[in-house]
Amino acid sequence: MYQQAAWDITLLLSLFIIFVFLFVFARSDKKVDYTGIQKKGYFIRNIWFILVCLSLLTTSLFTLKQLPYHRAAAKGTPVDVDVTAMQFGFEISKDTFKVGDYIAFHVTSKDVNHGFGLYDDKMNIVAQTQAMPQYTNTVYYQFTKPGTYSILCLEYCGAAHHIMKREIIVNE
Incomplete structure (x- = not known):
């Protein structure tokens, strides 16, 4: 039609x-x-x-004025979390948090460019940055809801790019 x-x-x-x-x-x-x-x-x-x-x-x-490239309006010092992307996974220094935690994800890569996409349990992207070798990007996020969050690669990085996933648990 x-x-x-x-x-x-x-x-x-x-x-x-x-x-x-x-x-x-x-x-x-x-x-x-x-x-x-x-x-x-x-x-x-x-x-x-x-x-x-x-x-x-x-x-x-x-x-x-509405670009998301600023720190989240949260109180206190952020919890530092180191994230290293590599073919085909993520190393993360801490993967369990509480609702209200204010996190500074320090994202880098061991090999090639990757993407760091943080998704909530409904697969809505809530934060993202680029993971590059020999460079660290920091993205800030405050967890407001409990659930299982997923980290997915947003940059095609090779044949097994589709399996590059890591989960974060946020408790009450």
Whole structure:
């Protein structure tokens, strides 16, 4: 049903474009002074350019404020947890926590680039960063619900990438 509708719409739009091209081609032999139209077109183009720039600037200002690259608003000192990614698993210094624990995951890699994706029990991503050799990224997260959280690799790292998983338990 949807494919048929898409085909019909594509066909109609294609025919319309062909008609416009044929119409312009048929009238192209007439000489017309376009100076007035050209001035109006340049004016409209300048206004359009300003509107597009203002909308992009406004959109950027509103969306960049919401980037998640800041520390979670938690009280106290975070619990430091070292995470080392390697083909095809994760070494983690601590994997059992309590609700309310504020964690600083220090993530690195032994071999190639990996991704560190922390997922809740419904497989919604709650934190993520890149795991790179000879570099440590720190991602902060405060556990607010008990459950089993999963760490999955977000960067294709080889043939067994799909089995690269580690679990974290969060208790009441």
